[in-house]
Amino acid sequence: AQSVAQPEDQVNVAEGNPLTVKCTYSVSGNPYLFWYVQYPNRGLQFLLKYITGDNLVKGSYGFEAEFNKSQTSFHLKKPSALVSDSALYFCAVRDLDTGRRALTFGSGTRLQVQP
Amino acid sequence: GAGVSQSPSNKVTEKGKDVELRCDPISGHTALYWYRQSLGQGLEFLIYFQGNSAPDKSGLPSDRFSAERTGGSVSTLTIQRTQQEDSAVYLCASSSSSGTNEQFFGPGTRLTVL
Numbered sequence: 167a168q169s170v171a172q173p174e175d176q177v178n179v180a181e182g183n184p185l186t187v188k189c190t191y192s193v194s195g196n197p198y199l200f201w202y203v204q205y206p207n208r209g210l211q212f213l214l215k216y217i218t219g220d221n222l223v224k225g226s227y228g229f230e231a232e233f234n235k236s237q238t239s240f241h242l243k244k245p246s247a248l249v250s251d252s253a254l255y256f257c258a259v260r261d262l263d264t265g266r267r268a269l270t271f272g273s274g275t276r277l278q279v280q281p
Numbered sequence: 282g283a284g285v286s287q288s289p290s291n292k293v294t295e296k297g298k299d300v301e302l303r304c305d306p307i308s309g310h311t312a313l314y315w316y317r318q319s320l321g322q323g324l325e326f327l328i329y330f331q332g333n334s335a336p337d338k339s340g341l342p343s344d345r346f347s348a349e350r351t352g353g354s355v356s357t358l359t360i361q362r363t364q365q366e367d368s369a370v371y372l373c374a375s376s377s378s379s380g381t382n383e384q385f386f387g388p389g390t391r392l393t394v395l
Contacts, residue, residue: 170323200383209285209372210324210386256323267376268314268326268337269384 168193168261172272179247180280187242187255187275195263199240201231204254204274213255216240217262227251247279283307285387287373293393294363302358302390306375313356314374314384315348324372330356332378363394 169192179185191197198217202210214225221233231242240257254276258269286305294300306313315327326340330350341347345363350356360367370391374384 202386207388209388210374212383212385215383258324266337266339267312267331268329268340269324270326271316271324273323 168259168270170257170259170270170272172255172257172275174275175273176276176278178278178280181249182246185244185247185251185277185279187257187277189240189242189257189272190238191240191257191259192238193259193261193263195261197238197240198260198262199231199233200258200260200269201225201229201240201242202256202258202271204256206253210256213242247277249279249281252277252279285373285375285385287371287387287390289390290388291391291393293395295395296365297362299359299361300363300392302360302371302392304356304358304373304375304387306354306356306373307385309377310375310385311353311378312376312384313350314376315356315358316372316374318370318372318389320369327358327371360392363392365394368392368394 171190200215201213204210214223216223216233224230254274256274257272288303311332313330316324318324328348329337345361348358370389372389374386376382376384
């Protein structure tokens with residue numbers, strides 16, 4: 167079985183400060199990891215993904231995520247937060263070694279960036 | 282090009298009624314997924330279609346839920362005899378045939394069962 171944990175329901179950060187949204191995962195095989203963002207009354211938008219290769223993945227809107235196999239983590243980061251980054255962020259995982267393509271999502275972390 | 286579209290955007294129904302939710306995937310995408318997002322929770326997988334293969338129905342919560350995909354494109358999710366616990370946002374996503382490609386989501390249908 168595969169699972170994702172986002173331990174923080176909400177993260178508050180001041181504009182201009184670095185931000186981190188945490189995600190840990192569990193799969194039996196090799197992970198395929200995603201971050202999605204959801205703005206109010208809108209669908210999920212893809213931010214970035216990790217399959218193989220460089221552990222630091224760069225995505226949309228200046229976001230990046232670091233894959234850490236030993237800690238089974240895939241934390242989302244941004245060097246300098248913007249008020250417009252305030253949204254709901256979801257981490258998701260898929261086990262590449264199974265035929266199942268459905269993603270398993272975390273419960274989401276609400277990011278609040280204060281001006 | 283156009284993204285994933287879903288209709289209706291909002292649906293209010295009475296307990297016990299049947300509802301149909303529609304999804305139009307991105308043109309050329311062979312994979313289509315339905316998820317459910319309940320208030321304050323993450324996304325719950327419901328069903329997955331890939332080309333002409335048998336769908337993966339492992340996430341459907343009960344036999345009141347069913348889905349079909351006609352002509353490899355449009356999909357309809359049907360909920361029979363709706364219950365209040367079915368109230369949620371139902372999201373559809375599509376992806377290309379490559380197994381590693383990301384899923385693109387529609388705006389969702391907000392279902393409220395009174």
